[in-house]
Amino acid sequence: MAATAVIPTVSLWHSVVYNVMHVLPAYSRGLFTPNKFWTGLWDRLQPDPAAVKFVSRLRKKYHSDYLYIHVLTKKSLLVLDPDGIRHVLDHSPDIYADAKLKRKGMSHFQPDAVTISRGEAWRDRRRFNESVLDSGQALHRHADQFLDIINGETRHVLQSKQLKWSDWADLFDQITLQVIFGKGIRDNTSLQALRQLMRQSNRGFGLDKSSQFDAFYDNIQRRRESAPDTSLAGLCKHAPVTEVTKPDNQIPHWMFAMADTLAINTARALALITSHSEAEQAVREEMAATRLNTAAAVRSLTYLRGCVQEAMRLWPTTPTLVRETLQDDRLGGAPVAKGTQVLILNSFNHRDREQLDFADRFEPQRWQQGDSINYRFNHLSNGAQVCAGKELALFMATAVLAKLLATHRFALQRPMLDRRKPLPYLYNHFKLSFSIRPI
Numbered sequence: 539m540a541a542t543a544v545i546p547t548v549s550l551w552h553s554v555v556y557n558v559m560h561v562l563p564a565y566s567r568g569l570f571t572p573n574k575f576w577t578g579l580w581d582r583l584q585p586d587p588a589a590v591k592f593v594s595r596l597r598k599k600y601h602s603d604y605l606y607i608h609v610l611t612k613k614s615l616l617v618l619d620p621d622g623i624r625h626v627l628d629h630s631p632d633i634y635a636d637a638k639l640k641r642k643g644m645s646h647f648q649p650d651a652v653t654i655s656r657g658e659a660w661r662d663r664r665r666f667n668e669s670v671l672d673s674g675q676a677l678h679r680h681a682d683q684f685l686d687i688i689n690g691e692t693r694h695v696l697q698s699k700q701l702k703w704s705d706w707a708d709l710f711d712q713i714t715l716q717v718i719f720g721k722g723i724r725d726n727t728s729l730q731a732l733r734q735l736m737r738q739s740n741r742g743f744g745l746d747k748s749s750q751f752d753a754f755y756d757n758i759q760r761r762r763e764s765a766p767d768t769s770l771a772g773l774c775k776h777a778p779v780t781e782v783t784k785p786d787n788q789i790p791h792w793m794f795a796m797a798d799t800l801a802i803n804t805a806r807a808l809a810l811i812t813s814h815s816e817a818e819q820a821v822r823e824e825m826a827a828t829r830l831n832t833a834a835a836v837r838s839l840t841y842l843r844g845c846v847q848e849a850m851r852l853w854p855t856t857p858t859l860v861r862e863t864l865q866d867d868r869l870g871g872a873p874v875a876k877g878t879q880v881l882i883l884n885s886f887n888h889r890d891r892e893q894l895d896f897a898d899r900f901e902p903q904r905w906q907q908g909d910s911i912n913y914r915f916n917h918l919s920n921g922a923q924v925c926a927g928k929e930l931a932l933f934m935a936t937a938v939l940a941k942l943l944a945t946h947r948f949a950l951q952r953p954m955l956d957r958r959k960p961l962p963y964l965y966n967h968f969k970l971s972f973s974i975r976p977i
């Protein structure tokens with residue numbers, strides 16, 4: 539079905555339905571940081587099953603894996619074909635660059651961040667990010683120090699009989715501050731300020747410079763300058779920096795990706811493990827066979843790491859990757875004009891029941907073969923702009939879960955997951971609650 543000489547445009551009615559089912563829920567749930575009220579509301583209404591079926595229907599009706607559809611007033615290209623997705627991501631950001639809405643929204647809290655950069659500036663900032671984050675390395679050079687921070691903070695959670703989202707969020711705030719700015723840093727003013735800026739960005743319009751902006755960046759600069767070498771901020775002085783790099787503007791991405799995105803994904807992985815007894819059994823067997831006292835030992839827990847990847851596949855925290863073509867190109871054999879907005883729908887591709895028999899099941903063992911690159915699954919993206927913190931994020935999530943599960947049992951109290959039914963399309967992390975007891 540993939541190749542087509544002319545890409546069909548869906549009818550106006552189908553565009554309207556798509557906007558109601560996909561665009562409106564995604565916008566109200568929060569483009570840059572999740573909104574508690576709207577996440578709760580859409581979770582109760584559960585529009586996504588219908589939205590996933592709707593995209594399947596469009597694919598069948600128009601006999602194409604490439605569809606032009608209107609997102610509000612902007613004509614956009616939906617790419618459902620894994621080969622097309624590969625082409626887009628392998629040529630990002632050189633041909634497929636950041637889209638206008640993302641650039642506008644993110645510039646409010648992280649102007650000049652790598653993810654909204656193009657051309658030479660992107661290459662420069664990507665080099666800097668990769669150098670600090672040790673991208674592509676199985677273990678970050680300071681992974682043992684990070685493990686020490688994670689174990690120390692996670693221990694506190696285990697003193698309680700219950701674990702709620704607010705406790706979990708605090709845990710990840712404390713881990714994030716120390717991994718980024720150094721052991722013992724606990725003042726979370728900078729994280730609170732960043733979240734405030736991100737909430738403003740969710741609007742997507744009327745984004746004048748915030749009164750908190752300068753104080754936020756002064757704080758980051760001060761913390762970076764005094765950060766020890768064993769922290770990410772401390773590594774900035776050893777990374778390649780030019781006049782275009784802007785190190786302080788790269789740090790907010792690490793902050794929200796760790797304190798918020800990673801926190802959500804790790805919590806969901808715990809919910810999945812504890813509601814699938816055979817998976818929990820496999821996790822416990824894998825852990826029992828390993829002495830978990832080093833970062834390398836945590837890195838060897840490939841099944842547990844697969845649980846984290848699978849949580850991300852099932853509920854991708856980036857539901858859509860959005861790009862804009864910088865030049866004319868071809869996709870699926872058809873011409874695509876410069877200036878086209880291109881959409882990769884993770885929320886659909888990851889749950890495409892017609893192509894994946896395991897779409898709505900928890901199957902962590904699938905990720906054990908070295909996380910083989912598959913352009914259908916882009917919760918951490920793929921290609922040139924693949925998540926620069928991929929290895930670090932997976933390591934940190936695995937380390938937190940290993941520490942929790944090594945000595946305690948968790949029972950999921952809510953939101954409940956029924957393993958006999960297809961897993962829901964949304965999972966409201968704000969409502970999470972577990973009971974805890976020692977083994």
Ligand code: HEM
Nearest residue numbers: 652653792795796800803856917918919923925926927931
């Ligand atoms: C579970 C946690 C995480 C998830 C699900 C995630 C996901 C993603 C995704 C989907 C992208 C591509 C976005 C796009 O192209 O539109 C991305 C990019 C990026 N991520 Fe992550 N990320 C996570 C954690 C982290 C962490 C902890 C860091 C840093 C400490 C990080 C650093 C980055 C950077 C710098 C980019 C931009 C890369 C570029 O544009 O060249 N991420 N991430």
